[in-house]
Amino acid sequence: MDASLRQLAAYVAVARAAGFTAAAAHLRVSQSTLSRAVSDLERVLGVQLLERDTRNVQLTAAGQETLRVAEQIVDAHRSGMKQLRRYLLGESGVVAMATLPSVAAVLLPRMISAFRGRRPDVSVRIMDGLERAVLGRVLNGDADFAVTTVGTASDRLEHRPLIRDRFRAVLPESHPLADRDEVTWEDLAAEPFLAVGPESSVRRLTDAAFEQAGAVATPAAEAGNVATVGGLVAAGLGVSAMPALVLPLLGPGHVVHRELTGPAVERRLDIVVRARRTLPPAAAAFLDLLDEARAEGREVPAGAAWITTDARSA
Amino acid sequence: MDASLRQLAAYVAVARAAGFTAAAAHLRVSQSTLSRAVSDLERVLGVQLLERDTRNVQLTAAGQETLRVAEQIVDAHRSGMKQLRRYLLGESGVVAMATLPSVAAVLLPRMISAFRGRRPDVSVRIMDGLERAVLGRVLNGDADFAVTTVGTASDRLEHRPLIRDRFRAVLPESHPLADRDEVTWEDLAAEPFLAVGPESSVRRLTDAAFEQAGAVATPAAEAGNVATVGGLVAAGLGVSAMPALVLPLLGPGHVVHRELTGPAVERRLDIVVRARRTLPPAAAAFLDLLDEARAEGREVPAGAAWITTDARSA
DNA sequence: TTTATCCATGCGATATGCGCAACAGTGGTG
DNA sequence: CACCACTGTTGCGCATATCGCATGGATAAA
Numbered sequence: 001m002d003a004s005l006r007q008l009a010a011y012v013a014v015a016r017a018a019g020f021t022a023a024a025a026h027l028r029v030s031q032s033t034l035s036r037a038v039s040d041l042e043r044v045l046g047v048q049l050l051e052r053d054t055r056n057v058q059l060t061a062a063g064q065e066t067l068r069v070a071e072q073i074v075d076a077h078r079s080g081m082k083q084l085r086r087y088l089l090g091e092s093g094v095v096a097m098a099t100l101p102s103v104a105a106v107l108l109p110r111m112i113s114a115f116r117g118r119r120p121d122v123s124v125r126i127m128d129g130l131e132r133a134v135l136g137r138v139l140n141g142d143a144d145f146a147v148t149t150v151g152t153a154s155d156r157l158e159h160r161p162l163i164r165d166r167f168r169a170v171l172p173e174s175h176p177l178a179d180r181d182e183v184t185w186e187d188l189a190a191e192p193f194l195a196v197g198p199e200s201s202v203r204r205l206t207d208a209a210f211e212q213a214g215a216v217a218t219p220a221a222e223a224g225n226v227a228t229v230g231g232l233v234a235a236g237l238g239v240s241a242m243p244a245l246v247l248p249l250l251g252p253g254h255v256v257h258r259e260l261t262g263p264a265v266e267r268r269l270d271i272v273v274r275a276r277r278t279l280p281p282a283a284a285a286f287l288d289l290l291d292e293a294r295a296e297g298r299e300v301p302a303g304a305a306w307i308t309t310d311a312r313s314a
Numbered sequence: 315m316d317a318s319l320r321q322l323a324a325y326v327a328v329a330r331a332a333g334f335t336a337a338a339a340h341l342r343v344s345q346s347t348l349s350r351a352v353s354d355l356e357r358v359l360g361v362q363l364l365e366r367d368t369r370n371v372q373l374t375a376a377g378q379e380t381l382r383v384a385e386q387i388v389d390a391h392r393s394g395m396k397q398l399r400r401y402l403l404g405e406s407g408v409v410a411m412a413t414l415p416s417v418a419a420v421l422l423p424r425m426i427s428a429f430r431g432r433r434p435d436v437s438v439r440i441m442d443g444l445e446r447a448v449l450g451r452v453l454n455g456d457a458d459f460a461v462t463t464v465g466t467a468s469d470r471l472e473h474r475p476l477i478r479d480r481f482r483a484v485l486p487e488s489h490p491l492a493d494r495d496e497v498t499w500e501d502l503a504a505e506p507f508l509a510v511g512p513e514s515s516v517r518r519l520t521d522a523a524f525e526q527a528g529a530v531a532t533p534a535a536e537a538g539n540v541a542t543v544g545g546l547v548a549a550g551l552g553v554s555a556m557p558a559l560v561l562p563l564l565g566p567g568h569v570v571h572r573e574l575t576g577p578a579v580e581r582r583l584d585i586v587v588r589a590r591r592t593l594p595p596a597a598a599a600f601l602d603l604l605d606e607a608r609a610e611g612r613e614v615p616a617g618a619a620w621i622t623t624d625a626r627s628a
Numbered sequence: 629t630t631t632a633t634c635c636a637t638g639c640g641a642t643a644t645g646c647g648c649a650a651c652a653g654t655g656g657t658g
Numbered sequence: 659c660a661c662c663a664c665t666g667t668t669g670c671g672c673a674t675a676t677c678g679c680a681t682g683g684a685t686a687a688a
Contacts (some may be wrong), residue, residue, distance in 0.1 A: 003396050005319045005647080030647050035666060037645090047402055048592060054654045054665045061458075061594035065401045076390035080383045081316050087379045088361055144375075218679060268577045278362060280375035320676085334635060344678050351676090368634055369686045396629060 008070040010037035090285035098134040100145035144283035146272040159270040165243040166303040184262035189215030192238030197224040244303025322384040324351035324426035404599035412448040458597035460586040473584040479557040480617040498576035503529035506552030511538040558617025
C-alpha cells in the first residue's frame, strides 16, 4: 500500500512545524487528525518517523528521508495544480492563431500587445497564409482559431463575424482619379488594373465587383504579394483596389487611396473555430479581448469597421 | 479544492488507454469507478477533459495539459514511494561509521566490499579516529554506529561485543626474543619499550598489562602513529606490543610478532550505537552483515577472534 | 434489425476522514 | 509535593468518499 497524499502532507506539516499542535493550527485541522494521519503513515511505511517526546517531536533517520521524499511529492502536487489552474484560467499556455497577412500585420499587433500586457505568460503564435491554408490550419488543429475571410462555409467550422473591411481604390499619387474623393469600379476598369494573384481571396472579390459593375478589367499585371502590387501602382503602371486593412502593407511611397463605390464592396473577416470544440482557455481569453475591442469600438483603419452585436442583429 | 491523487491517476490511465474499459482492466478496478473518478476530476477542475464518443475518447486541449501535469504528479508520487521503499529496506542511503584506524584498515575493507556487492546503491562513509573521537561521532549523530574499544561506558550508548583482539609482542626480526614462540610482558619490560601516544586506547592497555605483570616499562620512545612505532621497532630501537588487528599496519619490513602472555591481554572491539535510537535501515543491514560474518566465523588475523553468541554466553 | 461494446448512473455496502472529548505523559510553578 | 499548562494519543460517532454491481442509453458492426 502506498502512502496517501494526505498522509504525506500531514507529515510534512508536522515535521516542519516540529509539533502536531502547531502544524494543526497551520493547516486549519484538528490536532487529532494530524496525529492519526502521521500514525497511519508510520504504519503504512512500517517505520517510526517521529520521536515523540511530550515536549517536542524529533525526526528519526527514516523520518529525515521520508520528509525529503514527502516534500518532493507534495510540492509536485501543489505546483502541478497551480500550473494547471493557471492554464485553465488562460494565464499560461499558447494561443495559436492562423490569419491572413493583412490581419496579422495590421489588426493583430495591437491586439497581441494588449493581450500580452494582461497575460504575459501566454505565448502567441501567428501562422499567416492565404484563406485556404488558414482554414486548413484550423481544421487540422494547428491553430486554435483563425481570423480570415471565408469563401465557402464548412459544417466543421463555426464563424463569428468580426470586422468589415471596405475596398478602396489604390492610385498613383499623381493619377487624375486621385483628384476625386470617390472613385467607381467602372472608373478603375478604364485604367490598367494591377491585380493580386488568383489564389488570393482579394482577387475573388475584385473580379466579382467588376462583374457586378458591368465592367471588364483585364489585369495589366498580377503579383502574389500585395506589396508588389503597391510598388507597381506607385511606379505608375496602373491602379488597383484593396481592402482598407491591406493598405498599410503597400508601404509609404507615392500611393494614395480613395473611397470606392458602384458597388461598395467589402470583405468580411470572421473569427473561425472548429465546430463543437471548446477552445483552449488562453485562446478563449484572446477572443474575449477581441470582443472587448469590438465593444469599445477600438480604432481601426478608415474603411474598416468592427461588426458589433448591434450591427449583426441589424 | 485540489484534485486528488486518485483522480489524477485514474485520468492518466484513461487518457493513456484511450478508454475507460481498457484502463479499468489495467488498473484492476471497475469501469464505473474510473468513470466517476474522471467525472469528478472534470467537476473539480471545472473543465471537460475528454470528448466521449461512444467509440473512443479523445483529449480536449485542456485534457492534454491536464494529462501532462497529472503524469508529473503521479510519477512524482510513484517514484518517490519507490525511492522511499528502497531506503527503508536498506537498499539505498548512506552508512556512516566511525572506527579506529586499525579496524578501518584491516577488518572493514572486506566487510564493505561484501556489503557493496549486495547493496551497490548504499554508500559507505568511514570516519576513523581514536576512541574518544569515534565515540563522539556516534554521540553527536555524525556516525550511525562505531566499531571501537570502549573505555568507559555511557548510558547514552549501547554496546555489542564484536571481536576479541589479542596483544602480541612486536620485535625486530633479529631480536633474541624472536627465537621464542611465546613472550611475556616481563620479557618485554626488560627491553627498551616503544609505546604509542598516551591518547591511544592501546596505550591504556599496555600500561595496565605491565602493571599487572608487576613490571615497569618506561617507554624508550613514543609515537602517535602505530606505523611509526613499527618503523622504530624495525630499526632495532626496541620492542613493542600491539593488538593483532594493528599488526598489518606496521608495514612489511623486518618486524616479527609473537604470542604474548603473562598475562594474555586483549582488547574488545564493540559495535556501539546510540541508546534508544533506531538505526537507519542501511546501517542496520550493515550490522546484519557483521553478525553474519561472525556467525560464519569469517577469517580474521591470527590473534583476533569473533565474539559469537556462544562465546558471549560462555 | 440485432448484437456487441462503450460510457454514465442509481444504489447499497464499506472504508476513510474528521472533530470532539477524554486520557496520559511531562516540564514548570507555587 | 501537588497542581497547572501543554503536549500527543485514542475511543467514539458522524459525514462523506469510494467502490463494485447492475442497469440504462447510445452507437458501430454484423
